[in-house]
Amino acid sequence: MSGAPRLVPLIRQFDFAAARLSGRLAGPVMDSGDGTDTRVVPLTDEEYLWEPVADCWSVRLRTRGPGARATLLAGARTGAWGRDAASYPHPWPPPFTTLAWRLSHLTEMLTLRADHTAGTRSLTRDDHPVLGDADGAVAAFAKAADAWREALLSVDEAALDTVGYCTYPHGGDAEEPFVDIAWWVNQELLHHGAEIALLRDLYRERRAGS
Template sequence: MTPSRLVPLLEQFDFACRRLTDRMAGPVMDSGDGTETSVSPLTDEEYLWEPVPGACWSVRRRAEGPGPRATRLDGTGEWGRDAAPYPHPSPPPLTTLAWRLSHLAEMLFLRADHTAGTHSLTRDDYAVAGGATEAVAAFATGAAAWRDALLGTDEAALDEVGRCTYPHGSDAEEPFVDIVWWVNQEVLHHGAEIALLRDLYRVRQR
């Protein structure tokens, strides 16, 4: 049985993921008041669009090298995501829709592995999607993996410090319920950023 404290967090996660997926894939999305609004599927051009040309962190072909103020491309395969060691550049670079969506998908997939999987995967093991269709599918895969990991959680596990061994956060020092909450706010706030970038792309030439 799902712990009572986890139920509203799961419901929030499901809602946030569904709303973000609908916002990217269409053909309709919930406008926020329960009515359906038409939305065009995300294209490769929009996925890689740089609102400020020459100043954004994004997803790039590995052969092209990292973007402005980035020192490496995280991930494996033909594509990678702009990154730099801590402390990050200040002020922080503007990130593209591709960067934000890749970050979300990777975080969900790796945290699932470090909760209920091998506890070994790193960013170097994660294949970064170079196109919109693949990126939306990768987000869905990551979300499903994280949700499956949560379903194996009982009341005692929610209070367990270090239940998740994800190496790119404070997971080792936090009760698991706090990590669940944190993942939700990551989906919510990056989902809102992606929605804004879609709006800006749609009206950019008006």
């Protein structure tokens, strides 16, 4: 593995988390955590858009407008789909978000941060497509993860300590050294990946108690 030596542990952690989430979504198997393979039923459109409680935030057709407590649909305006969002201050308590919302959020974050680290440094949320189908969303996540990994490999040791090296406009990147941003992206992937895995479990068991 090339790249800045201090980033190697974070890249390895990112690789494991991204591969595990991709496997958890698409199958046919995933690493169970102890080195054995667990069979995975690939994500369907129904499950992707499943709203387990009332008034979820999700991804929606633009023709239907934003959901409850959302004031806009984020994403490329030229696309048919958008992701529920609101201007500051955000609603409190925070709305429950669907698997589709969480996966779209992760994909957008990885894509835009890759661009603002080693690309054009110009992409915004208005450029990023939001997808309404499971297969497209899973493929888009994998592509975004690859882009972020390539961005990490392009960074040298000096850049790790450079405040504002990543110019991503929606976080604290302008005030943080790049090594902290790399750490932050990993924790975003780990915690949202765990949420997505739990939602898959809940969807599988949703009729067990009925």
